[in-house]
Amino acid sequence: MTHTANPGAARIESNDRVRGGTLRSVEVGPARARVSPLDGGQTLRLALLLALPVIGVEQLVHTDRPTLAALPLYQALHWLSDTLLALPLAAVAVWGGQRLATRLRLGERTPPAIVGRACLIALLFALVLVPGTALHDAADRLTHVHVLFPTHSHVPLPSRAAPDGVTTLARFVTHALSDGFVGQVVGLPLMILMLAWEGRKPRPEDGAAPAKKEA
Amino acid sequence: MSTRRTFLQLGAAVGAGALVRWQLDPTGGLLFNASRVFASVQTPQTPLPGGGVRQFVEALPTFVGRRVDDSFIEVGMVAFQQATLPDRLYAGLPAPFNAGTYVWGYQVGDDTRPSWPGTTIEAQRGRATTIKYVNSLPLNPVLRTYLTIDQTIHWADPLRQMGSVSPYTGPIPTVVHLHGAEDPSAFDGAPEAWFTPDGRHGKGYSTLFATDRNAAVYHYHNDQQATTLWFHDHSLGMTRINVFSGLAAFYFIRDQFDTGEHDNSLRLPAGNQEVELLIQDRQFDTNGQLLFPDSAANPSLVDGPPGNPGVHPFWIPEFFGDVVVVNGRSWPYLDVEPRRYRFRIVNASNARFLRMGLADSTSGAVGPPIWQIGTDGGLLDRPVKLLGLPEQPATDPSPTTRLFLAPAERADVILDFRGLFGASLTLTNDAQVPFPSGSPLAASDPTRSVMQFRVNLPLSSQDTTYHPAGGAPLRGGPNQEPIIVRLADPASGQPAPGVEPSVTRQLVLFEAEGPTGQPLEDLINNTKWRGTRDRAGNPPDVPVPGSKPDQFGQGLWMTELPRVGSTEVWEFLNLTVDAHPIHIHLIQFQLINRQAVAIDPNTGAPTYTAAYASRFPGGAYAGVRPDGSWGLVNYPPGMIIPGYGPPTDYSKPNADGALGGNPAFSPFLLGPIIPPNPNEGGWKDTVKVFPGFVNRFVIRWAPQATPVGGVQPGQNLFSFDPTTGPGYVVHCHILDHEDNEMMRPYLPTL
The missing domain is CATH 2.60.40.420 (Cupredoxins -  blue copper proteins)
Structure with missing residues (x-):
């Protein structure tokens, strides 16, 4: 995890046991820290602004128009609850995307760098939404939110042939991933805008090292 | 910002999300019920207490001198406003409510205005009447915004949204049933024969000849005896709404004796002294508009809000107005x-x-x-x-x-x-x-x-x-x-001399309830409309053993397949707590008697219920889980499985020699047989089936006037073939029950 108490010399701890095998610390200088914005508040802000539209798009995709029109307050609350429940996943995507971008030496102010960062975050969010979909379905089952839709078989449901587990899993992952990417139609542009906005903000270290050109 | 704080914030967000989600639970969440109050398709309504409506201040509308007796009639189904409550009440309302209550009704013939009820049709026995029914309801009628059409019940479903939690907002399906008529099933108003204003048709749709897509032409032979029939809507899962909205009217059959003229040979009162009374109960709001209970915001006056919102969010078991x-x-x-x-x-x-x-x-x-x-x-x-x-x-x-x-x-x-x-x-x-x-x-x-x-x-x-x-x-x-x-024989309560029923069927009326004891659906012989055992689609549903598929492509499985010309006894044992008016299409029948069954003093239920339950083998079938949700339920052996059908093969006679797949009734009978009340001792098409009683009907698939012994099984004496078409139905005429599975298809066979 990240400690940013000393912005001038961030101390990054990693528990990456694949390469190092043991907990190790990496000291980075001010310039490295500046392109690795791992501030918790910022992460949460970005995560919320990522989750809200992406979850909203997914809800729109999966809800027929009459249903949306029928119970608008219910739909809004559903959107809110899904967004809040997905916030940790979005935070992971933001944090992970930023960290990956830093490792890839992407800056945070030039348009290509911002787009690259945003793409990484969007990609990560789409990926984490795959297990997120399973969690979402579990939450729905627990709270019966969709119980009326798929299981009430007064409706002549089509018979479900029982495919093998691998096929079922593959279908689920494909579906969830596709949903995740669809959501990024809105999430990605917003993330680009947000990163550009965040990149324009003056940083504490900007006073010490103004106008330093990115590599 | 510290990592700890970030985690706390994330945790709080997840907690808040979970809380919201928990309270969105349709089986009892506060937010779910609150959000339904703001449902956009419903118009917020404040109930008008019936006790505050002045009585006996408006004259009864009658149809004296206005009845329609043509041999070809066009009947439109239209939306309009009608003064239903006292005129003074409307006078104090703003537009558009001051023009009356929005209703749907029949416009009978070219020279009449639409009304609720529609203008009475007078048919002459032996002279056919052909009616073109036209669904001219608006695609977006105002009244629909007051009616919450529950799509979780098995219904007509023109837009193929069945199962959706949303109230229906599409074109209104309608189909007309001439109640009590001897008519071909193609013109009987089969529940699946609906048609919409924009020309969508149900699988049972029929018409005498090609006509407009939003219409159907029916041909009534009018061969039966002079009587009081009525016609009303009969579309699947929608009848309660359409009849509530006004789609009902009288249909008299006259003959050479009961002519309706002052000089009729029976000397019955006629002219101004013959008046039809179509009696209904309704609920209204303070704008004078119809109010159909659907939620905690608009609860039923007797039963409260929908009792199983996790399964049927808007359906109420019985509508009672004030x-x-x-x-x-x-x-x-x-x-x-x-x-x-x-x-x-x-x-x-x-x-x-x-x-x-x-x-x-x-x-x-x-x-x-x-x-x-x-x-x-x-x-x-x-x-x-x-x-x-x-x-x-x-x-x-x-x-x-x-x-x-x-x-x-x-x-x-x-x-x-x-x-x-x-x-x-x-x-x-x-x-x-x-x-x-x-x-x-x-x-x-x-x-x-x-x-x-x-x-x-x-x-x-x-x-x-x-x-x-x-x-x-x-x-x-x-x-x-x-x-x-x-x-x-109404005096003895026995089949009349010479009447030899070829088949006896013993059928059970059963009510499935949710975990709170609220009715979920009522069933005839524990069988749903489709006649299949419901396994929530996985593995596929299977037909009730002993049933046969309908030949009209409606996807139904029929268990009652009497031979045309035959006489049968149908015994209904009502295991529910309320009486059900059972209506059988195509024929007029007679009530033989009623006989009580033993009641368990501990449970208050018939002792038959336990014996009945003991025959069920258990298994995984769709049902309501203890938490109120719908899905596969593992029923242990000895528990009634709602919608399973009878516990054993329908077609194998039981110890009483009766079909139906149920344990024999006779060991549980208690007390004497009770003959019909004197005013029930005639031809009936709808009979009250009382709880805790075996109610016995004698039914013959032949015209009323056929003498005893005048027809044999397999012999068709109707002037049409009743063995073809989408078929007929037997159902409870509590419309809220009929709409939610308490109806079964049947078809006479050769």
Whole structure:
């Protein structure tokens, strides 16, 4: 995890046991820290602004128009609850995307760098939404939110042939991933805008090292 | 910002999300119920207390002199506004409500205006009537915004949204059933034969000849005896809404005796003295608009909000209103002369039973008797005197002194107002809701009154009409219909001599309930409309053993396949707590008797129920789980599986030799057989099936007039082929039950 108490010399701890095998610390200088914005508040802000539209798009995709029109307050609350429940996943995507971008030496102010960062975050969010979909379905089952839709078989449901587990899993992952990417139609542009906005903000270290050109 | 704080914030967000989600739970979440109040398709409504509506201030609308008797008639289904409540109430409302209540109704013929109920049709026996029914309802009718159409019940579903939690917002499906008619199933108004204003059709759709996409042409042979029929909507899962909205009207069959003219050979009152009364209960809002309960915001007056919102979010088990409406007008009055009048009455309520008498409006004293001269299928042999005496609320089919009508039952009655000039008489009602398990009506309950007769018109001519107190026969004499062909002897409560039923069926009425004890659905022989065991689609549903698929492509499985020309006895054992008016299409039948079954003093349920349950083998089938959600449930052996069908093969006779797949009834019978009440001893198409009783019908698939022994199994004496088409149905005529699975298809066979 990240400690940013000393912005001038961030101390990054990693528990990456694949390469190092043991907990190790990496000291980075001010310039490295500046392109690795791992501030918790910022992460949460970005995560919320990522989750809200992406979850909203997914809800729109999966809800027929009459249903949306029928119970608008219910739909809004559903959107809110899904967004809040997905916030940790979005935070992971933001944090992970930023960290990956830093490792890839992407800056945070030039348009290509911002787009690259945003793409990484969007990609990560789409990926984490795959297990997120399973969690979402579990939450729905627990709270019966969709119980009326798929299981009430007064409706002549089509018979479900029982495919093998691998096929079922593959279908689920494909579906969830596709949903995740669809959501990024809105999430990605917003993330680009947000990163550009965040990149324009003056940083504490900007006073010490103004106008330093990115590599 | 610290990592700890970030985690705390994330945790708080997840907690808040979980809390919101928890309270969105449709099985009881506060936010779910709150959000439904703001449902955009519903119009917020404030109930108008029925007790605050003035009674007897508007005249009864009648159809005297306006009935339509053409041989080809176009009947449109249209939306319009009609003054139903007192005029003064509308006068105080803003536009558009001051123009009346939004309703749907029939426009019968070219020369009439649409009305609720529609203008009466008069058909002549032996002369066919062809009717083009046209669904001309708007695609987005105003009234639909007041009606929450639940799509989780098995219904017509024009937009293929069945199962959706959303109220339906598409074109309204309709189809017309001529109730009590002997007619081909293609023109019987099969539930799947619906059609919409924009031309969508159900799988059972039929028409005499090609017509507009939003229409169907039906051809009625009118071969049966003169009687009081009525036509009403019958679309699958939508009947309660469409009839509630006004789609109902009378259809008289006349013959050479009962002509409707003053000089009729029966000397029955005619002209201004023959009046139809279509009685219903309704609920209204403070804008004078219909209110159909659907939620915690608009709960049912008797049952409260929907009892199983996790399964059926808007469906209520029975609609009971607090305003009585006769011929589309609340608590009307009728000015009458001091003479005899003939009233053709139908209880067209969704669920309310009516037990009626006459009382002096001022003193409350018991008024003159009601003389019943006819039932669903025609005249009785002799009139039956109903004293109208107040009775203790009946919990069983005890003889009644009152005119007791379940939904869809009709009565042909004579009221004798002679010698009562200056009096006002109230037609009263004291049937508990629901019947009989509900509490007696409170003294202040506005539904204790139905309408008022004011004997204030001067006698226009001497009354020489038939005098029922004289007891003269109505049938069997010169210039009269022959006496009723007796399939059952109403005096002994046994099948009539010479009647040899070829098949006996024993069928069980059962109510499936959710975990809170609220009704989920009622079932005939524990079988749903489709006739399949519901396994939530995985593995595929399987047909009830002993059933056969319908040949019309409706996806239905039929268990009742009687041979045309045959005579059968159908025994209904009602295991629910309320009476169900069972209606069988195509034929008029007769009630043989009723007989109580033993009751378990510990549970209050028939002892049969435990024996019945013990036959179920257990297994995983769709149902309501303990938490109120719908899905696969593992039923242990010995537990009734709702929708499973009977516990054993339908087609294998039980120890009583009866089909139906149920344990024999006879070991559980207790007490004597109870013959039909005197006013039930005629032709019936709808009979009250009382709880805790075996109710026995004798049914013959042949025209009414066929003498006993005059037809053999396999012989078709109808003037049409009843073995083809989408088929007929048997169902409970509590419309809210009929719409939610308490209906089964059937088809006579060769």
